[in-house]
Amino acid sequence: MAGSQAIFGTTPFDGTVAMRGYALNRMCFSFNSAENRETFRADEEAYMRAYGLDEAQAEAIRKRDVLGLLAAGGNVYYLAKFAGILGLDVQDLGAAQTGLTKEAFKARLVAQNDQPETL
Incomplete structure (x- = not known):
């Protein structure tokens, strides 16, 4: 982006990033349901596969890497749903x-x- 400054920990959330993060954000939105949160906790890998996360997204979930999730297309408002599962x-x-x-x-x-x- 011309004329913009990089800010540590931020990934500009534009249309390209939104498309890249669609599966991740869709999965995180599903955590509005207590039943879905329990299903995720029971088998995280199966849950991630069911939502079609790519390897970068899945690895960031495994590592609980917030910056990695943002870089993988996560929107902070949807990631807050995932963070809640972790007690964050x-x-x-x-x-x-x-x-x-x-x-x-x-x-x-x-x-x-x-x-x-x-x-």
């Missing part, structure tokens, strides 16, 4: 994206919130 929340995802601990990420959010708004 959106702040955990934000910490992973920024390379900070969760505590440091939360402190950064508080510090940014304390800054006066400029127009």
